[in-house]
Amino acid sequence: MPMVTRPAFLPGLPNWSRKTFFALALAAICFAFAFPVLWLILTSLRPESGVYYVHRGTEFTLGNFKEVLGQERIVEAFINSAVISTLATVFSLLVTVSSGYMLSRFTGPAARMWFGTIYVFRCVPYISWVLPLYFVVQSWGIYDTYVGLLLPHIAVHICFFSWLMKGFFDGIDPSMEYAAMIDGCSRWGAFIRVAIPSALPAISALAVLCWLFTWNEFLFALILTGNRVPVITVVMAQFVTEMGLHWNLMAATAVMALLPAFLIALFGQKYVIRGLRI
Amino acid sequence: MFGEQQRFVLLLIAPAALLMLLFQVVPIVIGANASFRDWALYNPKKTWIGFDHYAAVITDPAFLYVVLPNTFLFMVLSVAGALVTGLALALLLNRPFRGQKLVQTILLVPLMVAPVVAAIMIRWIFNDQFGIANVVLEAIGLEGQPWLVQRWSAFCIILLTDIWLWTPWFTLLLLAGLQSLPKEPFEAAAIDGTTTWRVFRYLTLPMLRPVIVVCVVIRAIDAFRTFDIVWTLTGGGPGRSTELFSLYAYVLAFLNLDLGRGSAAAIVGGLIILVLGVVMYRLVDRIAKA
Numbered sequence: 001m002p003m004v005t006r007p008a009f010l011p012g013l014p015n016w017s018r019k020t021f022f023a024l025a026l027a028a029i030c031f032a033f034a035f036p037v038l039w040l041i042l043t044s045l046r047p048e049s050g051v052y053y054v055h056r057g058t059e060f061t062l063g064n065f066k067e068v069l070g071q072e073r074i075v076e077a078f079i080n081s082a083v084i085s086t087l088a089t090v091f092s093l094l095v096t097v098s099s100g101y102m103l104s105r106f107t108g109p110a111a112r113m114w115f116g117t118i119y120v121f122r123c124v125p126y127i128s129w130v131l132p133l134y135f136v137v138q139s140w141g142i143y144d145t146y147v148g149l150l151l152p153h154i155a156v157h158i159c160f161f162s163w164l165m166k167g168f169f170d171g172i173d174p175s176m177e178y179a180a181m182i183d184g185c186s187r188w189g190a191f192i193r194v195a196i197p198s199a200l201p202a203i204s205a206l207a208v209l210c211w212l213f214t215w216n217e218f219l220f221a222l223i224l225t226g227n228r229v230p231v232i233t234v235v236m237a238q239f240v241t242e243m244g245l246h247w248n249l250m251a252a253t254a255v256m257a258l259l260p261a262f263l264i265a266l267f268g269q270k271y272v273i274r275g276l277r278i
Numbered sequence: 279m280f281g282e283q284q285r286f287v288l289l290l291i292a293p294a295a296l297l298m299l300l301f302q303v304v305p306i307v308i309g310a311n312a313s314f315r316d317w318a319l320y321n322p323k324k325t326w327i328g329f330d331h332y333a334a335v336i337t338d339p340a341f342l343y344v345v346l347p348n349t350f351l352f353m354v355l356s357v358a359g360a361l362v363t364g365l366a367l368a369l370l371l372n373r374p375f376r377g378q379k380l381v382q383t384i385l386l387v388p389l390m391v392a393p394v395v396a397a398i399m400i401r402w403i404f405n406d407q408f409g410i411a412n413v414v415l416e417a418i419g420l421e422g423q424p425w426l427v428q429r430w431s432a433f434c435i436i437l438l439t440d441i442w443l444w445t446p447w448f449t450l451l452l453l454a455g456l457q458s459l460p461k462e463p464f465e466a467a468a469i470d471g472t473t474t475w476r477v478f479r480y481l482t483l484p485m486l487r488p489v490i491v492v493c494v495v496i497r498a499i500d501a502f503r504t505f506d507i508v509w510t511l512t513g514g515g516p517g518r519s520t521e522l523f524s525l526y527a528y529v530l531a532f533l534n535l536d537l538g539r540g541s542a543a544a545i546v547g548g549l550i551i552l553v554l555g556v557v558m559y560r561l562v563d564r565i566a567k568a
Contacts, residue, residue, distance in 0.1 A: 022375070026370075026375075026377075026381060029367070029370075029381075029385070030381055030384045030385070033384055033385055033387060033388065033442070033445075034384050034387055036396070036399040036400060036403060036442070037387055037391065037399070039399065039402070039403060039410060040395075040398075040399045040402070043402065051408075052407075052408040053408070055410060055413060094293070095293045095294045095297065096294065098289075098290040098291070098293070098294070099290060099291050099293075099294040101290060102287055102290035102291050106287055110284075110287055110288075111287075114291055114295075117298075119555070119559065120552065120555075121298060121302055122499070122555075123499050123551055123552050123554075123555035124302070124306070124548050124551075124552070125502065125503035125523070125524060125544065125547055125548055125551055126503055126505070126524070127503060127505065127523075127524040127527045127528060127544050127547070128306065128309065128527075128541075128544040128545060128547065128548040129301075129302050129305040129306050129309065130305070131305075131309060131527060131528070131531050131537070131540055131541060131544050132305040132306070132308040132309030132312060132537075132541060133301065133305040135305075135308060135312075135537070136301075136304055136305050136308060151297065151300070151301055152301045154297055155297045155298055155300070155301035155302055156301075158294045158297060158298055160496075162294065187282070187283070187286045188286070191290075212389075212390060215392065216391075216392035216393060216394070216395075218392070218393060218394050218505070218506040218509075218510075219505045219506060219524070222509075223528075223532070233392055233394040233395075233506075236394055236395065236398060237394050237506075237509065237510050240398060240401065240510060247402055247405075247408075250398060250402070251398075251402065254395045254398050254399065257392060257395055258390070258391060258392075258395060261390040261391070261392070262390055264390075265386070265389065265390040266383070269383065269386065272450070273450065273453075273454065
């Protein structure tokens with residue numbers, strides 16, 4: 001058996017220069033990807049007087065964060081966003097795991113029709129149904145409430161996540177479930193006790209994605225909420241116009257909005273990468 | 279009335295179907311109804327006016343010559359840019375090297391950034407007076423630009439922000455695809471001493487094609503309806519020159535307070551993307567089966 005080596009990267013150059021080039025290119029790419037976030041963090045740490053010359057001066061302060069956290073509306077927005085994201089994740093998973101399971105395990109007209117429906121609704125631009133949803137939600141009396149934002153969020157995840165869940169369940173051999181059913185498990189038993197535990201990595205990946213999507217979502221919140229349920233993305237977008245000159249406060253708010261998403265993604269990255277390997 | 283299996287199938291999709299009915303189907307029907315009526319505030323009767331709104335939208339020069347070309351240009355360039363960068367990074371991450379985990383984490387950073395936050399960052403970087411972009415330009419003796427108040431520079435910045443945001447998404451899915459490819463063909467190619475480029479062109483690319491096509495279709499549909507970064511970066515300005523389709527419908531409905539016209543615009547856009555979606559789905563099917 002001959003030794004198998006990968007084809008060389010940039011063949012024809014001496015080894016050390018290839019390595020240096022590779023390292024430099026990597027560093028440049030990482031820098032390009034991280035720069036906007038780094039710059040934002042740097043800006044958030046500068047005092048009001050230094051913010052227009054972020055690249056000069058060495059004064060740093062945590063005062064911006066203190067000032068932002070002193071504003072009731074922002075704190076409220078953070079709490080609302082967190083609660084809505086968490087609830088939306090739980091309910092979305094309940095709904096989409098079963099719908100994805102159905103798509104994967106059953107064939108026939110019902111499954112085909114459901115898949116067609118999901119695909120078509122996935123294509124419908126948000127604006128086409130969120131625009132009139134404003135009136136629907138108002139006439140049901142849930143405009144500007146948790147429920148009024150939560151339910152559309154769950155609805156929007158159905159299409160994409162059912163599709164992904166179908167892919168995950170397709171990759172899991174159904175013979176275990178059949179065996180369980182022969183041993184006396186009901187269909188629900190086979191689904192809940194056998195299929196779901198073996199899809200757990202994929203489900204955790206979806207949970208991470210779902211939480212991030214909801215936390216980052218803007219258009220729904222902009223249209224479906226007013227003053228009673230401020231959400232962090234909407235509050236920030238209003239800031240850009242209202243406090244256009246206070247870039248240090250703006251940056252501090254943005255950094256705080258990034259933080260939970262970072263933590264969730266950092267701990268969830270493993271699951272996402274493993275779960276998406278269909 | 280139903281067999282045990284039918285009941286199981288129906289119960290599995292019932293909650294999802296109910297939610298979709300209430301929060302997608304019902305609004306779409308109401309929106310369709312509104313698009314045929316005069317919904318202006320001073321007209322409480324909401325008179326039925328047929329296709330007037332549709333006619334107004336598809337003959338609106340702003341829609342025809344600015345919004346539609348912008349939307350399509352944006353869709354094509356954003357998907358192409360993110361695909362090429364994402365694929366390159368996925369190939370890079372697929373070979374082992376020291377610090378690979380760290381690089382991977384850094385490259386996935388934009389995935390966690392809310393589009394609104396990204397837009398705020400970019401707006402600050404390209405601020406015409408104090409943004410670092412102009413500071414750097416002036417330091418090397420070039421003139422600073424008012425980036426976000428010129429049409430094409432604003433458009434390019436929106437585009438770059440979008441590519442920055444979505445490249446990791448491509449990287450993630452393509453990397454997953456790369457890692458699930460069979461090893462044998464690559465080993466055979468290595469034994470034969472095939473060059474890197476030929477391995478990529480004749481092995482990696484064809485085997486990865488189904489994953490690439492699915493990614494492109496999903497992303498293209500999403501790019502068509504981009505809203506948040508445009509809203510936060512330029513608000514459609516200068517003038518209305520960077521408006522994309524979602525923004526156009528939003529402005530009609532909520533700033534001009536003409537829900538009828540806005541719904542008509544939203545439906546026109548929805549129909550366009552639906553046709554595109556069906557065509558692309560056929561394409562995926564054919565490529566996946568080939």
